Amino acid sequence: xxxxxxxxxxxxxxxxxxxxxxxxxxxxxxxxxxxxxxxxxxxxxxxxxxxxxxxxxxxxxxxxxxxxxxxxxxxxxxxxxxxxxxxxxxxxxxxxxxxxxxxxxxxxxxxxxxxxxxxxxxxxxxxxxxxxxxxxxxxxxxxxxxxxxxxxxxxxxxxxxxxxxxxxxxxxxxxxxxxxxxxxxxxxxxxxxxxxxxxxxxxxxxxxxxxxxxxxxxxxxxxxxxxxxxxxxxxxxxxxxxxxxxxxxxxxxxxxxxx
Amino acid sequence: xxxxxxxxxxxxxxxxxxxxxxxxxxxxxxxxxxxxxxxxxxxxxxxxxxxxxxxxxxxxxxxxxxxxxxxxxxxxxxxxxxxxxxxxxxxxxxxxxxxxxxxxxxxxxxxxxxxxxxxxxxxxxxxxxxxxxxxxxxxxxxxxxxxxxxxxxxxxxxxxxxxxxxxxxxxxxxxxxxxxxxxxxxxxxxxxxxxxxxxxxxxxxxxxxxxxxxxxxxxxxxxxxxxxxxxxxxxxxxxxxxxxxxxxxxxxxxxxxxxxxxxxxxxxxxxxxxxxxxxxxxxxxxxxxxxxxxxxxxxxxxxxxxxxxxxxxxxxxxxxxxxxxxxxxxxxxxxxxxxxxxx
Numbered sequence: 398x399x400x401x402x403x404x405x406x407x408x409x410x411x412x413x414x415x416x417x418x419x420x421x422x423x424x425x426x427x428x429x430x431x432x433x434x435x436x437x438x439x440x441x442x443x444x445x446x447x448x449x450x451x452x453x454x455x456x457x458x459x460x461x462x463x464x465x466x467x468x469x470x471x472x473x474x475x476x477x478x479x480x481x482x483x484x485x486x487x488x489x490x491x492x493x494x495x496x497x498x499x500x501x502x503x504x505x506x507x508x509x510x511x512x513x514x515x516x517x518x519x520x521x522x523x524x525x526x527x528x529x530x531x532x533x534x535x536x537x538x539x540x541x542x543x544x545x546x547x548x549x550x551x552x553x554x555x556x557x558x559x560x561x562x563x564x565x566x567x568x569x570x571x572x573x574x575x576x577x578x579x580x581x582x583x584x585x586x587x588x589x590x591x592x593x594x595x596x597x598x599x600x601x602x603x604x605x606x607x608x609x610x611x612x613x614x615x616x617x618x619x620x621x622x623x624x625x626x627x628x629x630x631x632x633x634x635x636x637x638x639x640x641x642x643x644x645x646x647x648x649x650x651x652x653x654x655x656x
Numbered sequence: 657x658x659x660x661x662x663x664x665x666x667x668x669x670x671x672x673x674x675x676x677x678x679x680x681x682x683x684x685x686x687x688x689x690x691x692x693x694x695x696x697x698x699x700x701x702x703x704x705x706x707x708x709x710x711x712x713x714x715x716x717x718x719x720x721x722x723x724x725x726x727x728x729x730x731x732x733x734x735x736x737x738x739x740x741x742x743x744x745x746x747x748x749x750x751x752x753x754x755x756x757x758x759x760x761x762x763x764x765x766x767x768x769x770x771x772x773x774x775x776x777x778x779x780x781x782x783x784x785x786x787x788x789x790x791x792x793x794x795x796x797x798x799x800x801x802x803x804x805x806x807x808x809x810x811x812x813x814x815x816x817x818x819x820x821x822x823x824x825x826x827x828x829x830x831x832x833x834x835x836x837x838x839x840x841x842x843x844x845x846x847x848x849x850x851x852x853x854x855x856x857x858x859x860x861x862x863x864x865x866x867x868x869x870x871x872x873x874x875x876x877x878x879x880x881x882x883x884x885x886x887x888x889x890x891x892x893x894x895x896x897x898x899x900x901x902x903x904x905x906x907x908x909x910x911x912x913x914x915x916x917x918x919x920x921x922x923x924x925x926x927x928x929x930x931x932x933x934x935x936x937x938x939x940x941x942x943x944x945x946x947x948x949x950x951x952x953x954x955x956x957x958x959x960x961x962x963x964x965x966x967x968x969x970x971x972x973x974x975x976x977x978x979x980x981x982x983x984x985x986x987x988x989x990x991x992x993x994x995x996x997x998x999x
Contacts, residue, residue: 400717407717415996453711475720475821477995486720488713490821498819501742503749512742515735516820544749567713597711 400485405568405599406450406473410482413443413468442468444623445482452487452567455600457614457631459638464620466603470494470572473601488567491517492601496557502546506537509545510560517564527563534585535559555582562589568599587612607640721821724988726980728823735822739830744837762797762842766790766849782913783950784853787846791941792910794842795868799876799934800901801835806880807887807897814998824991825984828880832873839869846945853949861944867969868940871933874976878983885990888997908938915960930962933972940969 400407418437429436443465450456460466471477472484474494499516500509510531514524532541535556537548545553571590590613594600604610610617610631617634619627627637722728729736748754770786782788809827810817817824843865887893909917918926930936943961950956962968 402712404717405713452713471995473720474819475722476817476819478719478721478992484720485717487717488715490720494819499813499816501746503746504742508742508745512738515738516816516822521734567715 400449403452404449405452405454405487406601407485408446408448408469408473408482409484411443411446411469411472411479411484412441412481413465413472413477414439414441414480416440441623443472443479443620446620446623446625447482448618448625448628450599450601452599453597454616455594455602455614457610457617457634458601458603458620459605459610459617459634459640460620460626461638465623466620467572468623469620470570470601470603473568474570486568489518489565490568490570491561491564491566492568492570492572493558493561494570494572496554496561498557500545500553500557503544505543506535506541506545506548506556509556513557513560514564517560517566519564523565527565531559531563534563534589536582551579551582558586562586562593566598568601569593570601570603572603605640607635610635722823724823724825724991725984726825726829729825729829732823732826736826736830736833739826740833740837743830743834747834758838759841759845762790762793762845765793766845783956784946787849787853787946787949788913788942789910790842790846790849791944791946792908792938794839794846795872795934795938795941796905796908796910797842798835798839798869799872799904799937801838802832802872802876803879803883803897803901804894805831805835806876807883807894809880810884810994811887811891811998818995818998824885824994825881825987828884829877831880832877835876836869836873850945850949855945855948857948861948864940864944864969867973868937868944871937871940871969871972871976874973874980875933878976878979881980881983881987885987885994888994889990904934907932908935909942910938913960914939914942914962918962926962930968931972933976936965936968936972939965 416437417440426436446465446469458466458469468477471494472479473486474490474492475484475486478484499513501512504512510528511521511524514527514531515521519527535552535558537552537556540548540552545556548556569590587609590600590602594613600613602610602613604613614631617627617629617631617637618625619634619638627634748757751757753760766786769789773789774786806828809831810824813827816822817827883893883897917929921929939961943957943965947953947956947960
């Protein structure tokens with residue numbers, strides 16, 4: 398099956414099963430086997446999920462806790478492979494799912510920026526070009542050349558976030574990550590996300606906050622126990638997950654609800 | 657807030673970016689490894705209407721997972737370099753002497769062997785005994801460090817492995833490179849010490865050394881790759897590795913001379929003994945340095961080294977290379993389950 402040039406993400410009959418292990422040590426397994434108890438069971442995190450996303454769409458992925466949102470995101474990100482079906486993507490993927498992954502506490506902020514950017518797939522040249530923007534966004538100032546281990550947790554998170562949003566990507570994934578930082582920083586993040594959206598990149602935004610989904614997205618997918626329950630316009634989607642009773646006061650509250 | 661737009665308005669922009677990505681392997685896994693993108697990363701015609709579907713990504717629609725294999729690791733050599741540098745810097749961070757420690761440690765070990773075995777215990781049956789041991793130590797250290805650190809590497813980097821789609825062989829390979837980096841100071845000390853013993857280098861010295869290092873590199877990386885994956889499923893494997901590395905330490909002609917193996921085990925068992933690639937690597941390094949440091953190099957070479965050492969070395973290099981290929985095949989079967997089993 399072929400897809401047009403404008404297709405950004407294809408998810409086709411994707412299933413992902415996890416094995417739950419009850420016993421892990423030799424002793425536990427032996428005892429369980431003798432008693433005839435199950436030593437493991439399987440659980441379907443995603444069950445036959447299909448959809449396609451066009452380049453430039455911004456998708457809000459909603460659903461209750463444990464409905465498979467993060468699993469779907471790791472499949473699209475390429476960390477895991479589906480057990481059934483296939484996932485195809487076009488272009489480079491970055492996002493707020495690995496903020497600060499690979500930070501080494503004993504290295505300086507500067508060194509960590511390069512490392513983290515490389516982990517996100519950036520080359521040295523690209524990082525050089527983006528470096529000032531990243532530092533500026535993180536606004537860690539004079540701490541840039543001190544060890545990341547000495548950073549406050551907010552600074553640490555901001556640095557990871559700054560690298561992630563400045564990666565030159567075609568698909569941007571965000572997993573409930575706006576919960577970091579103080580109010581001005583959250584404000585800045587939302588602006589940046591909107592800028593990313595307006596630049597025509599595909600956005601995949603996981604959130605429980607009806608307000609920010611309404612603001613950011615033009616299509617909503619709802620997962621229910623690993624199945625795709627809804628795929629369509631934003632307002633209907635929010636109504637479908639019954640989050641529309643949420644108040645939309647202001648951005649800060651919306652973002653706060655992201656936690 | 658005013659961020660500069662990441663893409664200039666000009667739709668023709670993107671050629672150079674695309675080209676550098678392909679070569680450096682930066683976005684290689686995303687692009688599916690089908691060569692460099694042919695440009696066109698910029699959003700065409702963004703001015704005006706704000707959001708349009710005219711943003712064209714000139715990349716194939718492929719699976720987002722990185723393709724497996726060591727080739728992929730070397731496509732990401734920039735990240736690999738940074739990971740290796742991170743390990744080395746982190747090891748010496750906060751230390752005043754820093755990198756000097758990688759000279760002090762082997763030197764102190766040499767002196768201990770020199771004093772304890774050379775002078776106090778007086779093992780005069782082996783000429784230049786301290787050099788004999790040290791030749792073995794260089795190889796054994798490289799092997800055990802790679803094997804130990806490599807086995808733990810994926811579990812230790814789980815924050816990365818669980819979040820980012822990087823080729824997972826990257827981590828054992830990085831461990832190997834960190835260990836290889838520390839071989840250099842040891843070789844420097846070995847050369848200096850040998851010069852004191854009146855060693856004169858011959859053209860085959862670098863050949864023997866490189867052959868030995870190549871054997872150990874392939875074999876240790878192969879083992880590190882397999883055990884790093886196995887260790888994710890059962891942490892028991894890191895304990896198994898400790899035992900194995902101990903076996904290796906005594907399974908090579910380091911503390912005892914090879915001559916004793918041949919005389920006490922007999923020719924058949926000595927031939928079996930030589931099927932241990934690490935033992936051959938040690939003998940090759942001894943051929944390069946220790947033999948020349950003994951009073952009568954030619955006699956030592958005749959009595960202390962096995963016949964057909966070079967042939968054994970060559971065959972073991974092939975064996976190690978094959979094991980590296982096998983290791984990748986095993987790893988490929990295990991790696992799918994790694995992210996979900998890393999908790």
